[in-house]
Amino acid sequence: DADVTQTPRNRITKTGKRIMLECSQTKGHDRMYWYRQDPGLGLRLIYYSFDVKDINKGEISDGYSVSRQAQAKFSLSLESAIPNQTALYFCATSDPYSGLAYEQFFGPGTRLTVL
Amino acid sequence: GENVEQHPSTLSVQEGDSAVIKCTYSDSASNYFPWYKQELGKRPQLIIDIRSNVGEKKDQRIAVTLNKTAKHFSLHITETQPEDSAVYFCAAPYGGFQKLVFGTGTRLLVSP
Numbered sequence: 001d002a003d004v005t006q007t008p009r010n011r012i013t014k015t016g017k018r019i020m021l022e023c024s025q026t027k028g029h030d031r032m033y034w035y036r037q038d039p040g041l042g043l044r045l046i047y048y049s050f051d052v053k054d055i056n057k058g059e060i061s062d063g064y065s066v067s068r069q070a071q072a073k074f075s076l077s078l079e080s081a082i083p084n085q086t087a088l089y090f091c092a093t094s095d096p097y098s099g100l101a102y103e104q105f106f107g108p109g110t111r112l113t114v115l
Numbered sequence: 116g117e118n119v120e121q122h123p124s125t126l127s128v129q130e131g132d133s134a135v136i137k138c139t140y141s142d143s144a145s146n147y148f149p150w151y152k153q154e155l156g157k158r159p160q161l162i163i164d165i166r167s168n169v170g171e172k173k174d175q176r177i178a179v180t181l182n183k184t185a186k187h188f189s190l191h192i193t194e195t196q197p198e199d200s201a202v203y204f205c206a207a208p209y210g211g212f213q214k215l216v217f218g219t220g221t222r223l224l225v226s227p
Contacts (some may be wrong), residue, residue: 033214040124042204042219043159050213058214090158102147102208104215106158 002027004107006091012113013081021076021110023091031094032074033104034058034066036087043090049074050096081114088112117142117209121218128195129226136221138205139187148188149215150179151204159204163190195225 004025013019023032034046045058047066055066063085067075078085091107118141128134140148149164165172165179165188172179176195181188192199202222206215 031213040219042121043217045214045216048214059216102149102215103161103164106160108158 006107006110010111014115017081019078023074025072025093027093029093029095033092034076035090038087083114086114117207117216119207119216119218121205125222127224134192134195136190138218140207145207147208149206150190153202197225200225
């Protein structure tokens with residue numbers, strides 16, 4: 001089945017370290033998103049990309065950067081991790097050409113802990 | 116931009132009871148309202164959605180209602196079962212409907 005995958009699934013790092021979270025999809029969708037989930041705050045958009053040449057900031061992009069290496073790959077980087085970036089991170093995709101243009105398909109998530 | 120508020124944050128019911136979760140939105144131009152279910156340790160998945168040209172949509176034990184005038188929409192789960200226990204998120208589109216803004220989530224616990 002076509003799917004959205006994320007690596008790593010769990011990561012513990014130290015303050016100041018640079019880390020990269022990776023997302024791959026076999027759904028053939030053009031649109032990809034990165035969210036973070038914190039208890040009581042829901043899902044908040046960090047960055048999104050509508051194609052390889054289109055990268056946009058979401059509502060909480062400070063401290064993060066992204067790279068869209070191909071249609072199928074969208075990576076999130078924390079240049080210098082800090083403890084308040086400890087969260088569950090989700091990648092998602094959507095297909096603007098389908099009848100369910102707004103439906104988003106989520107990856108399994110990456111649990112990041114910054115010590 | 117769009118703002119979505121969701122209530123309650125937690126909801127406990129007995130098996131067989133009904134559960135209702137409510138969301139309000141701010142952008143009167145929004146026209147699509149999905150609900151996602153996230154089971155413990157799993158990814159969010161779409162369970163039902165509604166477009167602004169209808170007032171209600173049902174799928175077996177779940178239904179969503181929309182009141183465009185009041186700018187709120189609700190998820191209704193009837194005959195709840197323990198497997199309905201999860202976190203539920205509502206959402207609404209913004210930014211030219213290219214993105215979704217999510218509510219803060221409702222943790223539903225169904226006790227046997």
